[in-house]
Amino acid sequence: MILSHKKKKIALIGYRLSGGGSDKVMANLSLFFEKQGFEVDIIIVLNEVSFPYSGKLVNLGLLKNKSNGIFNKIRRLKALRRYLNENQFDFIIDFRFRTKIIQELILARFIYNARTIFTVHSFLIDHYMPNNSWLTRLMYNHCYANVATTDEMKRFIENKHQLNNVVAIHNPLYFDEIKEKCEDKIDFDFEFIIAIGQYENEIKQFDKLISSYAKSDLPRKQIHLVIAGNGDELKLKKTIVEHKIQNFVHLTGYQNNPFKYLSKAKFLVLSSKNEGFSNVILEALACETPVVSFDCDFGPRDLIQSFENGILVENQNWKKLTEVMNLFASDEVLYQKCKQNTLKSTEPFLLEKIGNQWLNLLQAD
Helix, strand or coil: CCCCCCCCCEEEEECCCCCHHHHHHHHHHHHHHHCCCCCCEEEEECEEEEECCCCCEEEEHCCCCCCCHHHHHHHHHHHHHHHHHHCCCCCEECCCCCCCCHHHHHHHHHHCCCCEEEEEEECCCHHHCCCHHHHHHHHHHCCCEECCCCHHHHHHHHHHCCCCCCCEEEECCCCHHHHCCCCCCCCCCCCCEEECCCCCCCCHHHHHHHHHHHCCCCCCCCCCEECCCCEEEEEHEEEEEEECCCEEECCCCCCCCCHHHCCCCEEEEECCCCCCCCHHHHHHHHHCCCEEEEEEEECHHHHHCCCCEEEECCCCHHHHHHHHHHHHHHHHHHHHHHHHHHHHHHHHHHHHHHHHHHHHCCCCC
């Protein structure tokens, strides 16, 4: 389904094409939109590119200097305004987190010059919209749409800010990429479980996960813990040493191809305080790897059917998390049942299906 016989121009704006979940969504949608006949431009703020994408890349990160001072920021803002004015897009979709209120007000009201869609990818709504509802409505009630990644998030935004243009569209899964990359080799010759995410802040709680793992039966059963992601490793290494499990916990750093690890892990563990629509859960299921996850707001319960393709654990109940890890390591019948159901459970989230929901939204006017 293509919007019309005339080729539509769409600008996808994000921080980078690497690392973050929202950036991955932007990259995946660029592939879909171009396939559907759109002229796609991807505009990024940081010079980081590793995800597959389609369309023309406009890298404002190349204009960023070391000081990143006010004049450099103004220069990049002017470059963005000039580019948008010169190209006259039909739609602009913004995938960035948006915490600088004055900057975002200027962008939303004065720089973006086409039908604009703002996306929200986290339970932490104030990373995307001001806490002040009057300001939020000033910035976002006039736009074409605000897209939340779960129904719960949509209701939360509507109740908090009384916006009348919020829709829910889940993150898409680009299965072809995963299928190809999960075949790559890894160096590990031991059985392991895996956790993935940035640990630049406390949201993923990997230090507590390490403690929970140390109290489990997994080290005794020679099942290791692999943590892939960026951040300050000092706190995690301290926790590892305290529990005397240096030989069993492995910090791999950021991985351009996490799928080769996901596909070979016994199961994924998600120990976050909160989530949006969790890409890593969806990607693990696509790798036919079951998931153990806290039932935190908002995303895990949309993806995991407990005791069918993984297990949801009472939110922030660390003792229960340890018990469930033990259960998955000991109950082979349950584990194999969940493993067999993983791939099928991803079908509603395939790029073609989610992409068509985006097409329907763009046709709504």
